[in-house]
Amino acid sequence: MTRILILLAIAGILFPSVIILSAYGDGLASEILPPAMIGNKNVTLSINSSPFLIDNTHVGTQINFVLQDASNQEPFQEVTLAVSAFKDNQALFGHVFMSDSGNFLFNVVPDNSSSKISIDEQGGIFPGFLGHSGSYQIKGPVFVSGGLYKFKINVLTMGSYDNQISKSYDAAISIPETKNYTINDNDDGKQTVTIIAYYDQIGNFQYDSNKKEMSFSMPFNWSQDNLKQVTVVHQELKIPRTFTNFIVTKYNAHVNGVELPDNAVSIDDYSSDEYRIVHLILYKKEVNDIAAQRSSKPMMDFTLSPSNETAFPITQYTRNAQYKISLSWDPPKIISGQTTRFSFQILDPYLVNKTVGSIDYDFSIIAGKNGLMFHKSGTTNNNDTPNTVDVNFPANYSGPITIGFENLNGNSFADSEISGTVSKPRIVPEFPAGSLVVTMVIFSLAIIVPRLARK
Amino acid sequence: MKISRGIGILLAGAGMFLLGHFLSQLVLDLIPTINPANSSVIEDANYHMVSISNQLSIISQFGLIVIVIGGIIFVTDRRKKIKQ
Numbered sequence: 001m002t003r004i005l006i007l008l009a010i011a012g013i014l015f016p017s018v019i020i021l022s023a024y025g026d027g028l029a030s031e032i033l034p035p036a037m038i039g040n041k042n043v044t045l046s047i048n049s050s051p052f053l054i055d056n057t058h059v060g061t062q063i064n065f066v067l068q069d070a071s072n073q074e075p076f077q078e079v080t081l082a083v084s085a086f087k088d089n090q091a092l093f094g095h096v097f098m099s100d101s102g103n104f105l106f107n108v109v110p111d112n113s114s115s116k117i118s119i120d121e122q123g124g125i126f127p128g129f130l131g132h133s134g135s136y137q138i139k140g141p142v143f144v145s146g147g148l149y150k151f152k153i154n155v156l157t158m159g160s161y162d163n164q165i166s167k168s169y170d171a172a173i174s175i176p177e178t179k180n181y182t183i184n185d186n187d188d189g190k191q192t193v194t195i196i197a198y199y200d201q202i203g204n205f206q207y208d209s210n211k212k213e214m215s216f217s218m219p220f221n222w223s224q225d226n227l228k229q230v231t232v233v234h235q236e237l238k239i240p241r242t243f244t245n246f247i248v249t250k251y252n253a254h255v256n257g258v259e260l261p262d263n264a265v266s267i268d269d270y271s272s273d274e275y276r277i278v279h280l281i282l283y284k285k286e287v288n289d290i291a292a293q294r295s296s297k298p299m300m301d302f303t304l305s306p307s308n309e310t311a312f313p314i315t316q317y318t319r320n321a322q323y324k325i326s327l328s329w330d331p332p333k334i335i336s337g338q339t340t341r342f343s344f345q346i347l348d349p350y351l352v353n354k355t356v357g358s359i360d361y362d363f364s365i366i367a368g369k370n371g372l373m374f375h376k377s378g379t380t381n382n383n384d385t386p387n388t389v390d391v392n393f394p395a396n397y398s399g400p401i402t403i404g405f406e407n408l409n410g411n412s413f414a415d416s417e418i419s420g421t422v423s424k425p426r427i428v429p430e431f432p433a434g435s436l437v438v439t440m441v442i443f444s445l446a447i448i449v450p451r452l453a454r455k
Numbered sequence: 456m457k458i459s460r461g462i463g464i465l466l467a468g469a470g471m472f473l474l475g476h477f478l479s480q481l482v483l484d485l486i487p488t489i490n491p492a493n494s495s496v497i498e499d500a501n502y503h504m505v506s507i508s509n510q511l512s513i514i515s516q517f518g519l520i521v522i523v524i525g526g527i528i529f530v531t532d533r534r535k536k537i538k539q
Contacts, residue, residue, distance in 0.1 A: 086491070091489045094487070130516070
């Protein structure tokens with residue numbers, strides 16, 4: 001042991017060791033690490049991965065590193081990087097990469113058929129003989145799944161292959177992963193919820209049909225170093241429109257028991273006809289708020305459930321971003337067989353709460369995908385008072401509806417769709433006849449039986 | 456067996472080129488890059504091995520020049536022989 005220590009001490013004295021500075025990066029598909037001084041140069045490392053979104057059928061990934069001058073964004077020439085990649089604290093590969101232009105492109109070919117990872121420089125018959133293109137192919141069981149991939153990047157040369165330096169970067173790339181979960185709801189039956197995890201892999205997905213609550217977990221490093229660098233944690237949930245219990249105007253979302261503010265939960269009804277997309281977006285502030293109350297385990301436990309409250313008015317831009325529609329309805333729960341009053345305003349998208357004046361509109365309610373239930377053409381009020389439309393919903397329909405605004409001011413591109421749900425009325429007996437009969441019988445017996453007994 | 460000096464230089468150049476290139480790549484592949492604990496010994500090993508790889512790469516590039524020189528000498532000697 002002593003000999004090893006002496007050898008290490010000698011090695012430390014003999015070799016020109018330098019203090020290794022580190023810069024940390026968080027898990028995004030693209031980022032530029034904070035600049036740091038190397039000699040008299042202000043240097044930053046840019047990292048990109050593409051394709052940005054990888055689903056379960058992806059065939060490859062490209063990762064691009066550029067070591068550049070922070071002052072003019074020009075890449076440095078003749079750069080050598082020692083790159084090692086890790087996932088879940090396990091080393092995947094490590095290799096030295098060289099590029100004459102300072103631009104590195106790694107073509108990653110996930111291949112589960114082999115346990116060996118091969119790294120080959122690309123370009124010409126003898127790649128690397130007359131120069132280094134910086135283009136490499138990495139083939140093997142790497143990047144076969146999404147999640148957070150961490151890189152340790154040590155810059156060995158910069159400006160010239162003879163100019164040896166020491167600078168270490170800790171970076172990470174998140175490869176989004178799409179997962180489908182089939183759940184069974186008491187009211188809506190079997191539903192498939194899709195979650196796209198943009199930070200790290202999620203797991204332990206559960207659905208509680210009684211509480212109407214989805215929950216899932218994601219690994220997260222709560223260290224101060226990581227908290228300083230995390231800019232955003234994003235989860236995207238695709239909820240089928242037929243899952244009516246979850247097509248609401250407001251959600252309750254929690255992470256590790258901490259309720260997320262309304263602005264961390266955004267609803268997208270526009271991107272897909274089949275799904276409502278709910279984004280849970282945690283910026284630095286929200287992550288730090290959770291960190292202040294977190295438990296000791298290195299996880300983020302997400303829960304999502306429909307809120308009993310309504311978030312009116314619902315505001316949405318038209319497809320051509322010409323107008324902004326502000327919509328609310330009363331009663332907040334649309335019940336079949338009852339009349340609901342829809343109130344709306346057509347607003348100027350660039351001014352706060354300023355209506356656009358009197359314009360023509362087509363208002364329609366569509367049951368499901370294409371069953372027109374109600375239609376009205378009209379002209380909006382000339383003042384700021386909301387326009388109202390009363391709709392009597394048929395007693396025989398319950399389920400998802402689309403509230404559509406079309407042809408605003410005669411423009412066929414100025415349209416917008418908002419999702420809603422028609423619920424079945426809860427049948428509560430007005431008069432509890434059954435219990436009254438039972439009570440009467442008990443009372444009668446209580447009076448008659450003692451009298452008969454006396455006789 | 457006697458070989459002409461042009462062929463000898465040409466073969467030496469080819470040897471320099473192939474050996475230099477493949478040894479340079481071999482050294483690059485052998486560099487221990489996985490260094491999660493930031494060990495300075497591994498850092499230093501990286502620098503020295505990159506230097507060795509660069510020098511071997513220069514040898515292989517010189518090999519190409521030697522091949523060209525060998526070719527010129529071979530052609531010149533052959534012309535001289537024909538004239539004689």
